[in-house]
Amino acid sequence: MTDIELKAVGYSYNATNYIKEFQRVLNGVFACYKMMLKDNVAVPNDENEIRNILLIKYLKDDNKREITGLAGNFIFDREVPEDNTKGRTDIKVQTIQTFTKSDAYYIIECKRLDNKNTTGISGLNAEYIKNGIYRFVSKYYSTNCGVNAMIGFVVEDMDIHSNIVDIKTLLQNNFTNCNTTRTVQKETFIPDFEFHYSTKHNDIDNVSFTLFHLMLNVSNIIIRNI
Numbered sequence: 338m339t340d341i342e343l344k345a346v347g348y349s350y351n352a353t354n355y356i357k358e359f360q361r362v363l364n365g366v367f368a369c370y371k372m373m374l375k376d377n378v379a380v381p382n383d384e385n386e387i388r389n390i391l392l393i394k395y396l397k398d399d400n401k402r403e404i405t406g407l408a409g410n411f412i413f414d415r416e417v418p419e420d421n422t423k424g425r426t427d428i429k430v431q432t433i434q435t436f437t438k439s440d441a442y443y444i445i446e447c448k449r450l451d452n453k454n455t456t457g458i459s460g461l462n463a464e465y466i467k468n469g470i471y472r473f474v475s476k477y478y479s480t481n482c483g484v485n486a487m488i489g490f491v492v493e494d495m496d497i498h499s500n501i502v503d504i505k506t507l508l509q510n511n512f513t514n515c516n517t518t519r520t521v522q523k524e525t526f527i528p529d530f531e532f533h534y535s536t537k538h539n540d541i542d543n544v545s546f547t548l549f550h551l552m553l554n555v556s557n558i559i560i561r562n563i
Contacts, residue, residue: 355482356547359443360526361406362430363486363549366445367527368405369395370553382559387490388427388447389415396428424478440481446472447488450552452495455503458511462504465489466512473548474515474538486549492559497532497552508536518545527551 372395380387392415395401402408410433417429421440428445435441448469454460469487472478478485491497505521519537527533532552539545 352483356484358432359430359482359484359486359549362411362443363533363551364527365402365405365407365411366391366396366488367530367533367551367553369401372401372404374555374558378558379560380555380558382449382492382561384447384449384490387449387492387555388488392428419479422477422479424472426478440479443482444473444478444480444485445488446478446485447490450489450491450495450500451493452500453493455495455500456506458507462500462507463511465504466507466515470508470515470536470538470548471512473546474540476540476542480540480544480546483545484547484549486551489550489552491552491554492556494556497554501532501534501550501552516540521550524549 369391373391378390378394380390392413396407396413399408407413412431412435414429414431415427416425418425424444426444427447430443430445432441432443446469448461448465450461450465455462457463465487473480473485491500501521508515508517509520516539517536518539519535521534521536524533524535532554534550534552536548536550537545538548
């Protein structure tokens with residue numbers, strides 16, 4: 338579907354339209370991440386600081402938005418309180434649709450991931466689930482378009498596919514309250530990027546939604562304590 342077709346559809350959007358549009362957003366996010374790596378930007382080992390650099394220096398930079406095709410179509414904001422929930426979103430993505438329907442936006446939640454206690458209920462994988470995935474299930478965050486995403490900032494060297502298996506196991510065995518209806522599966526909508534996935538869940542009102550997962554390895558640009 339072309340940009341013109343997307344705009345023309347307006348609020349006759351269906352689930353497929355939203356997913357395709359959001360996949361385009363996530364392609365742009367990945368392009369900005371690659372720029373960040375290429376620039377060798379030093380980032381602290383802090384979730385908010387990593388997000389802020391990706392967001393402010395790349396996703397909100399007009400020149401980079403032009404390069405990635407995000408300009409004119411998407412607006413990215415951080416730490417935005419939602420009107421109808423208690424949530425304060427890591428990244429809120431507004432689209433052309435938002436001008437005609439104010440609750441038409443996407444949310445990206447960010448979490449750090451490391452290689453410690455990957456199968457435990459107190460490690461960062463568990464945190465990724467209980468204070469990440471579950472926030473969408475519990476409607477702490479809205480899923481107005483039926484699809485949102487999470488970014489896992491990988492801050493230590495690890496086998497990412499193996500870590501995804503650990504997250505999958507935790508979802509199945511320890512966090513059944515996430516109402517997972519389709520377990521972790523690998524996605525291919527971002528070219529030349531091996532580490533993106535999706536899950537499906539029912540929220541507390543039994544409404545189905547899709548959650549994409551981007552595992553962005555920033556371990557080589559993390560500032561290490563000497």
